[in-house]
Amino acid sequence: MWTVGQACAALGCCALLLLFFIMVLQLLKQRHPKGFPPGPTGLPLVGNILALASEPHVYMKKQSKIHGQIFSLDLGGISAVVLNGYDVVKECLVHQSDVFADRPSLPLFEKMTKMGGLLNAKYGRCWTEHRRLATSSFRTFGYGQKSFDDKISEECMFFLDAIDTYKGKPFDPKHLITNAVSNVSNLILFGERFRYDDTDFQHMIEIFSENVELATSAWVFLYNSFPMIGILPFGKHKQLFRNADEVYNFLLSIIKRFSENRTPHFPRHYIDVYLDEMEQNKSDPGASFSTENLIFSVGELIIAGTETTTNVLRWAVLFMALYPNIQGQVQKEIDLVVEPNRQPSLEEKSRMPYLEAVLHEILRFCNVVPLGIFHATSKETVVRGYSIPKDTTVITNLYSVHYDEKYWHDPDIFYPERFLNSSGQFVKKEAFIPFSLGRRHCLGEQLARMEMFLFFSALLQRFHLHFPHGAVPNLKPKLGMTLQPYPYPICAERRQSGQSRAHC
Numbered sequence: 004m005w006t007v008g009q010a011c012a013a014l015g016c017c018a019l020l021l022l023f024f025i026m027v028l029q030l031l032k033q034r035h036p037k038g039f040p041p042g043p044t045g046l047p048l049v050g051n052i053l054a055l056a057s058e059p060h061v062y063m064k065k066q067s068k069i070h071g072q073i074f075s076l077d078l079g080g081i082s083a084v085v086l087n088g089y090d091v092v093k094e095c096l097v098h099q100s101d102v103f104a105d106r107p108s109l110p111l112f113e114k115m116t117k118m119g120g121l122l123n124a125k126y127g128r129c130w131t132e133h134r135r136l137a138t139s140s141f142r143t144f145g146y147g148q149k150s151f152d153d154k155i156s157e158e159c160m161f162f163l164d165a166i167d168t169y170k171g172k173p174f175d176p177k178h179l180i181t182n183a184v185s186n187v188s189n190l191i192l193f194g195e196r197f198r199y200d201d202t203d204f205q206h207m208i209e210i211f212s213e214n215v216e217l218a219t220s221a222w223v224f225l226y227n228s229f230p231m232i233g234i235l236p237f238g239k240h241k242q243l244f245r246n247a248d249e250v251y252n253f254l255l256s257i258i259k260r261f262s263e264n265r266t267p268h269f270p271r272h273y274i275d276v277y278l279d280e281m282e283q284n285k286s287d288p289g290a291s292f293s294t295e296n297l298i299f300s301v302g303e304l305i306i307a308g309t310e311t312t313t314n315v316l317r318w319a320v321l322f323m324a325l326y327p328n329i330q331g332q333v334q335k336e337i338d339l340v341v342e343p344n345r346q347p348s349l350e351e352k353s354r355m356p357y358l359e360a361v362l363h364e365i366l367r368f369c370n371v372v373p374l375g376i377f378h379a380t381s382k383e384t385v386v387r388g389y390s391i392p393k394d395t396t397v398i399t400n401l402y403s404v405h406y407d408e409k410y411w412h413d414p415d416i417f418y419p420e421r422f423l424n425s426s427g428q429f430v431k432k433e434a435f436i437p438f439s440l441g442r443r444h445c446l447g448e449q450l451a452r453m454e455m456f457l458f459f460s461a462l463l464q465r466f467h468l469h470f471p472h473g474a475v476p477n478l479k480p481k482l483g484m485t486l487q488p489y490p491y492p493i494c495a496e497r498r499q500s501g502q503s504r505a506h507c
């Protein structure tokens with residue numbers, strides 16, 4: 004029989020051996036394949052994960068000055084390639100669109116959506132079928148309808164009236180903007196809006212967007228390289244999984260609610276279209292439509308639409324208060340083009356080049372999705388002489404494209420006029436890619452552009468925006484998969500004369 008001491012020693016030895024074995028495995032994983040792009044040296048085991056803790060997009064742009072526009076990072080045994088600057092992003096996403104259209108099978112994504120759904124789906128049948136279905140639903144129930152602009156404008160009215168209730172007193176616009184924006188996507192997905200006081204829906208959005216933030220925490224990177232830490236009872240990944248379960252159950256329940264009273268072949272919204280498709284393809288074992296993928300895709304459409312558009316508008320409000328001259332110039336243009344008692348309409352957009360330039364500059368300058376969504380290679384390939392194996396994680400540093408000195412003069416300066424030519428007309432810029440490029444480019448771009456224009460123009464038509472007592476809030480972005488401003492208070496005062504004017 005062993006004594007307690009011997010048993011402990013034996014156990015200790017086993018533990019050490021195991022640890023050694025894991026380290027060797029990890030170090031083997033960390034070796035780069037031949038011809039792989041170079042990159043900054045990382046620590047054993049965790050690689051470069053720690054360097055990504057503060058501002059990963061800025062760190063990556065700096066590293067590209069040393070290692071080149073295409074370089075590699077070690078995400079704890081996961082070799083990733085980072086694309087920096089417009090030229091190489093275009094070379095990969097456009098000139099090799101097939102190769103770069105995949106998503107990486109990281110343990111986090113595997114656990115969240117089993118690589119199904121739409122946004123995170125592998126590049127294959129599931130993605131093709133879901134992308135086609137979503138694109139056609141967005142057309143049928145969204146911008147393909149003549150009345151859709153009016154529906155967004157109607158939403159604007161609710162939104163402006165809700166702001167009016169503050170009577171010029173300071174408030175944080177985050178919730179109102181989130182509600183208005185998600186009401187518009189909900190029209191397409193569920194055929195109706197949600198009530199502003201539908202707190203369950205708002206809670207779902209809240210914890211979902213918390214997950215967008217958590218997705219880039221060091222804990223989650225660690226989980227991707229060492230899924231074993233999933234058994235630990237603490238850590239941010241735990242919070243993320245709890246949130247994801249709650250979101251899943253909520254979506255399941257509202258999908259049930261909105262598919263009641265459905266008549267097959269007479270779809271009223273995305274859910275109905277999906278269920279029709281699911282029934283028609285029952286006999287096809289390869290078809291990807293399933294209740295689970297319905298839930299994943301609905302969740303992805305909700306969060307991809309809300310988290311981005313909302314944050315662009317929050318930055319827009321912040322910058323208008325920060326630069327009163329620019330705000331004034333936008334308002335002058337609105338007053339010139341739009342009749343006083345009418346809301347701005349999409350037909351008037353082409354006559355408002357300055358407002359367009361301001362919105363574009365906000366998208367360029369603020370980079371709401373700084374690293375896009377992670378891509379992966381669907382087969383082995385060569386870029387600029389470097390070989391990249393199949394299934395390599397690819398990070399598109401969209402921030403570095405929007406601050407690319409080759410394409411932008413003084414990129415650190417907020418300067419809407421860069422989008423205007425000498426006769427004041429709006430000009431498109433090639434290196435402006437907030438919606439990314441290639442097969443996986445944003446599915447909601449058209450909807451997002453409509454919403455941003457209609458909400459922003461209606462807001463500035465009715466209100467003058469300023470900070471309470473002129474106090475400038477923190478302008479640093481809050482980090483996550485998206486960059487958003489920290490919560491800030493704003494005063495919105497009625498502009499038109501004859502209306503009641505309140506003061507902050």
Ligand code: HEM
Pocket residue numbers: 121122123134188303304305307308309311312315371372375376377399437438439440442443444445446447448450451
């Ligand atoms: C200003 C607002 C928006 C911005 C800046 C934005 C940006 C992006 C970016 C950078 C990507 C990654 C593309 C890639 O993988 O290379 C993306 C993907 C996506 N976006 Fe958006 N987006 C916005 C609004 C929306 C809206 C309103 C919707 C829908 C309601 C939406 C739905 C999607 C979907 C489904 C994908 C994944 C596409 C795929 O994997 O095939 N987005 N978006």
Ligand SMILES: *[C@@H]1O[C@H](CO)[C@@H](O)[C@H](O)[C@H]1NC(C)=O
Pocket residue numbers: 158159160161162165179182183186196197198199
């Ligand atoms: C969203 O829709 C609900 C229900 O129609 C409406 O009551 C609410 O005012 C809308 N929200 C906003 C911000 O307009």
Ligand SMILES: *[C@@H]1O[C@H](CO)[C@@H](O)[C@H](O)[C@H]1NC(C)=O
Pocket residue numbers: 424425426427428429430
């Ligand atoms: C400015 O752009 C508009 C529209 O693209 C074009 O018609 C016009 O000729 C341009 N003006 C100058 C001075 O380049």
Ligand SMILES: CC(=O)N[C@H]1CO[C@H](CO)[C@@H](O)[C@@H]1O
Pocket residue numbers: 132280283284287290
């Ligand atoms: C993806 C897929 O197989 N879709 C098919 C489902 O069934 C309908 C009707 O039979 C076909 O038109 C689709 O092509």
